[in-house]
Amino acid sequence: MSDERHAASRSSNTADAQKAKLDALYRNQEAIEPPSGLDRIIRARAEQALQDDSKARPLPWMGGLATAAVLVLAVAVVIQVPEPAPDLPVPETTTSQRDVTILQKEPPPQRPAPAQAPAALDRAELVGSRARSAENTAAFSEQSVAESESSARQLMSRSAADRTNDAAEAAGLKLQSAPVVEAEDIADEAADDTVSAWTKLEEAIGEGDAELARTLLERLRDQSPEDERLDEYQAQILEIESGE
Amino acid sequence: MNDARSDDDLMLAYAGGDAEAFNPLYARYRQPLYRYLVHATGQAAIADDLYQDVWSRIIDSRAGFKRGRVHQGAGFKRWAFRIAHNRLIDHWRAQKPTDSDSEATLERLADDHPANQPESEHTRGEQAAQLHAALMALPQDQREAFLLQQEAGLSLADIAEQAGVGRETIKSRLRYAVNKLRQTLRPSTEDLQP
Numbered sequence: 001m002s003d004e005r006h007a008a009s010r011s012s013n014t015a016d017a018q019k020a021k022l023d024a025l026y027r028n029q030e031a032i033e034p035p036s037g038l039d040r041i042i043r044a045r046a047e048q049a050l051q052d053d054s055k056a057r058p059l060p061w062m063g064g065l066a067t068a069a070v071l072v073l074a075v076a077v078v079i080q081v082p083e084p085a086p087d088l089p090v091p092e093t094t095t096s097q098r099d100v101t102i103l104q105k106e107p108p109p110q111r112p113a114p115a116q117a118p119a120a121l122d123r124a125e126l127v128g129s130r131a132r133s134a135e136n137t138a139a140f141s142e143q144s145v146a147e148s149e150s151s152a153r154q155l156m157s158r159s160a161a162d163r164t165n166d167a168a169e170a171a172g173l174k175l176q177s178a179p180v181v182e183a184e185d186i187a188d189e190a191a192d193d194t195v196s197a198w199t200k201l202e203e204a205i206g207e208g209d210a211e212l213a214r215t216l217l218e219r220l221r222d223q224s225p226e227d228e229r230l231d232e233y234q235a236q237i238l239e240i241e242s243g244e
Numbered sequence: 245m246n247d248a249r250s251d252d253d254l255m256l257a258y259a260g261g262d263a264e265a266f267n268p269l270y271a272r273y274r275q276p277l278y279r280y281l282v283h284a285t286g287q288a289a290i291a292d293d294l295y296q297d298v299w300s301r302i303i304d305s306r307a308g309f310k311r312g313r314v315h316q317g318a319g320f321k322r323w324a325f326r327i328a329h330n331r332l333i334d335h336w337r338a339q340k341p342t343d344s345d346s347e348a349t350l351e352r353l354a355d356d357h358p359a360n361q362p363e364s365e366h367t368r369g370e371q372a373a374q375l376h377a378a379l380m381a382l383p384q385d386q387r388e389a390f391l392l393q394q395e396a397g398l399s400l401a402d403i404a405e406q407a408g409v410g411r412e413t414i415k416s417r418l419r420y421a422v423n424k425l426r427q428t429l430r431p432s433t434e435d436l437q438p
Contacts, residue, residue: 019422025375025429026394032372034278034295039270042299046258046266049303053261 194223201233210240251320252311259306269320270299277328280395284332284387286380294335298328322406325396329388329406336384378428386421389414 197220204213214237221230247254247268257265277298281291302324311319379387385407392403404414 019426022422022425022429023394025371032275032279032282034274035292038292038296039274042296042303043267043270045300046270046303047263049306050258050261050263 194220197223198229205233205236205240208240208243210237213237213240255306255309255320256311259309273321273324276395277324280325280328280391281332283376283379283391283395285335286376290335294328294331298324298331301327301331321396322398322402325392325398326406329392332388374429375425378425381428382421382424386417386424389417390421390425393418 197216201213201216204216217230217233217237251269254265254269278295281294282288285291309323389403392398400411400414404411407414
């Protein structure tokens with residue numbers, strides 16, 4: 001057993017010695033060197049790479065110049081932009097807090113700006129005819145004659161067509177808000193007289209004005225929530241809206 | 245030319261624009277990298293091309309060099325020999341392996357036999373030719389592992405990482421390589437004084 005271990009140890013020592021000799025032999029190969037021409041080429045390439053880097057790097061003052069140019073351009077654009085058109089006079093509304101809530105719940109439908117001017121003109125004529133209709137309706141009720149006439153006069157005096165022409169000259173969103181406020185006004189005026197309101201609701205449905213009809217329906221629902229006609233008119237309004 | 249900075253520091257300085265940092269770094273690695281390529285390919289002309297290409301890649305990739313984390317200061321050595329190793333792999337893949345590679349190498353080495361060299365260099369030249377021939381007779385993976393250990397001084401783990409195999413596999417390859425070289429070069433290693 002001892003002899004075997006001794007032999008293994010001697011073999012291992014011999015192998016280590018051979019490995020060391022091999023390493024030494026390998027280390028003696030100092031003569032293997034790259035050609036001097038290659039050395040020169042590689043060193044030159046290393047320097048050239050750094051020079052290319054410095055050329056490709058942007059000049060330090062370029063950033064400041066670019067910033068200044070952008071600022072000048074921005075100022076020039078601001079100066080050249082024309083002043084916005086004067087604001088459209090906001091019609092006096094008699095909306096109560098309840099109406100404000102309804103306005104917030106039912107925002108006006110968004111329509112593309114170019115189509116707003118002709119649409120507003122049509123709407124103004126429609127509002128005018130509604131106002132006249134409201135005046136006629138008021139004549140049948142002695143109690144509401146004065147109120148309806150004043151309502152019609154108020155609406156007529158606003159001269160919807162004139163306002164719409166003004167609005168056509170003005171920009172975007174104000175055009176959208178005017179008809180909604182007018183519908184609210186009509187509804188407010190009519191809601192003071194229940195009989196007149198029902199009549200106007202029927203007319204609005206007959207004319208296919210779902211927006212006015214819905215506003216009137218809401219007013220009437222507040223005044224007499226138990227009325228059976230509400231559901232019927234509600235269904236008709238839905239039909240109009242779905243038809244649109 | 246003697247610069248006390250580590251390899252990693254020199255490479256980072258060069259990447260940062262210090263052209264002078266390249267010279268000491270090149271001086272340290274020109275011979276190991278060249279010998280590695282010469283012994284791996286067995287042909288000086290191919291080794292020259294690969295050597296130039298390896299240094300070009302080192303130069304072009306300077307911005308991507310990162311300091312060695314595990315082996316402090318040895319990051320460049322591992323990085324440079326990895327580039328050389330990969331370039332060798334590309335070279336071998338582009339070549340069609342032939343059975344006569346080793347024979348051709350031996351014939352080439354025989355042609356380069358230093359018979360006309362001065363007497364004092366004759367023995368060393370003969371040993372170099374024998375070593376070269378013995379290395380070329382090794383299988384490629386064993387030769388690669390041996391050269392990475394000898395020239396780059398990489399650890400078993402580093403060689404295993406570069407070769408994409410396990411540590412024990414590299415250990416085995418090295419053992420086989422050393423045994424074959426020892427057998428082939430027995431007269432030289434016996435004559436050589438340690």
